Amino acid sequence: MGVLRRNLTAYGFLCAALCCFAVFAWYPMVREFILSFQRTNLIDPPTWVGLDNFKAVVQDPAFGTAWLNTVEFTVLALICGYVVPFVVALVLNELRHARAYLRFVVYLPVMLPPIVAVLLFRWFYDPGPGLFNQILDLFHLPGLAWLDSGSTALISLVIVSTWMNMGSATLIYLAALQNIPPELYEAAELDGAGVLKRIRHVTIPQTRLILLLMLMLQIVAxxxxxxxPFMLTLGGPENSTVTVAYLMFQFAFTYQNYGVAGALGMMLMVVLLVFAAFQLRFTREDKA
Known part of the structure; x- marks a missing residue:
């Protein structure tokens, strides 16, 4: 009876979280699935159109470009946003002084509202008085059209995203590193292993699950x-920064085509579910 009472109490505390999750996560997904098979302006009664919305998405000229840009952004963001926080966490883990202060400095960008951070970088990227071009000018280097050139616009967005989000990843990696038994490092040092070998044979194997989890979370994000792209480039120049999410926004709120936007959202969700399935499989194999 006591166990049942404790379980009921636990479920009672979970009810609020489950209700919020159902209203703000599950219901929108179900509504989007239904919407992807309908034509509606959200005022008049919807009409069922079957797969017409999916055909319209695939036939749109920006469809392929959006997916290519999204994949390129994801790859570049993983190179920066996945590797850099892990390296920073390794450095912080080795420090003996000012560790708490540096952790605060690394995490500070996460505490800024995303819009504030993006507007800050808009000034950094300004081709005239912007900070980055001023730094280049100090070294007598030509300034760059950071957001106005198709060759630099996407990587400029990656830099913004990495700076905004690396704090959380760094702290997660740092927590995982601090849970590694120090005896493993001592044994590796006695065997003559250098820093790189200790990272390869001790650090990475001991943090494998966290690395896989963070890889999945970063791909999804x-x-x-x-x-x-919405705040800095509006998909330009020449559609070089149009992403799948931004194209969904255009379909829904620029073209008022909510069914097509829902169809594109379903495609994106399926792709992310495939990545999640692979991640779960690798995690189970690693645990086994």
């Missing part, structure tokens, strides 16, 4: 990138 970067493939849904929207704020950076």
């Amino acid at each position: 970067t493939m849904q990138v929207f704020i950076e």
Whole structure:
């Protein structure tokens, strides 16, 4: 009876979280699935159109470009946003002084509202008085059209995204590193292992599950990138920064075509589910 009472109490505390999750996560997904098979302006009664919305998405000229840009952004963001936080966490883990202060400095960008961070970088990227071009001018280097050139616009968005989000990843990696038994490092040092060998044979194997989890989370997050292209480039120049999420926004709120936007959202969700399935499989194999 006591066990049942404790379980009921636990479920009672979970009810609020489950209700919020159902209203703000599950219901929108179900509504989007239904919407992807309908034509509606959200005012008049919807009409069922079957797969017409999916055909319209695939036939749109920006469809392929959006997916290519999204994949390229994801790859670049993983190179920067996946590797850099892990390296920073390794450095912080080795420090003996000012560790708490540096952790605060690394995490500070996460505490800024995303819009504030993006507007800050808009000034950094300004081709005239912007900070980055001023730094280049100090070294007598020519300034760059950071957001106005198709060759630099996407990587500029990656830099913004990495700076905004690396704090959380760094702290997660740092927590995982601090849970590694120090005896393993001592044994590796006695065997003559250097820093790189200790990282390869001790650090990475001991943090494998966290690395796989963070890889999945970063893929899911970067493939849904929207704020950076919306606030900085509006998909330009020449559609070089149009992403899948930004194209969904255009379908829904520019063209008032909510059914097509829902169809594109379903495609993105299926792709992310495939990545999640692979991640779960690798995690189970690693545990076994």
